[in-house]
Amino acid sequence: MARYAFFQKGFVPLEDAKISVMTHAFLYGTACFEGIRGYWSEEENQLLVFRMREHYQRILDSCKILRIEPGYGADELCQITLDLLRRNGDREDVYVRPVFYKSTPAIGVRLSGLDDDFLVFSIPFGDYLDMERGLRARVSSWRHLEDNMIPMRAKINGAYVNAALAKDEALQDGYDEAIFLTSDGHVSEGSAENIFLVRDGKLITSPVTADILEGITRSTILHVAHEDLGIPVIERPIDRTELYVADEAFFVGTGAQICPIAEIDHRLVGDGTIGPISRRIQAYYFDVVKGRVGKHRGWCTPVYV
Helix, strand or coil, rough: CEEEEEEEEEEEEEEHCCCCCCHHHHHHHHHHHHEEEEEEEEECCCCEEEHHHHHHHHHHHHHHHHCCCCCCCHHHHHHHHHHHHHHCCCCCEEEEEEEEECCCEEECCCEEHHHHEEEEEECCCCCCCCCCCCEEECCCCCCCCCCCCCCCCEEEHHHHHHHHHHHHHHHHHHEEEEEECCCEEEEEEECCCEEEEEEEEEEEEECCCCCCCCCCCHHHHHHHHHHHHCCCCCEEEEEEEHHCCEEEEEECCCCCEEEEEEEEEEECCCCCCCCHHHHHHHEEEEEEEEHCHHHHHHEEECCCC
């Protein structure tokens, strides 16, 4: 079956959605993106896109930071995405990647005086990380970018070299994932995920001032844990050694979903198995994204009408 992308203001076959080797965004990383998941519901025979509008509102904020004129509003971007998914016709979980980018073929580091463009494509997509066995993570030797370096509040393509260095180091050392520290030594986030700890029955996560991405999944977990599951939630700075004494820990993100952590720096998290709060949140999250929780049905946009 042919796949399509929205590229240069129209739908084209995915294989024809190509940029020049001189495109500014390719040469300098001057682009911003989102990752959006669509979940296939067997019960409904329907593809449900999770929190699509919130993702597009965030990418528009990223455009402000990167001095990109988007040319589309959130409603238009949602409609383009639905039209794309209907053309592709998937009956399985999908990953949607929208990108705003500096499209001028040009040499020279700058943001102003360049053309801006938008593209979006989708692909079938399963689990990014193993959610069942508990991950092995390490604190990275690489420090996290700071807001006054490359702002992590925006999902800027070039910033992910920082993440790639940390993730590759972790993989080469036999771990599954990396954990970044901030420049002042506090816990920031994973290579492409936010992080939560459980201590004494309370859910703890780093604040947005810890140079983290303001995650859509993170905000979902903060909301449902407190409002639906009755789990106390705390946003505050986290010391490195708190990682070693946590009862439970897990990563969250659109790609990662809810991934429990079993070990950090050769120290078991809790007893080294997936803890009860992590499992409870993980199970409830999948009920939410599959459209099974009525109060949050508004977060799930059906594709096929």
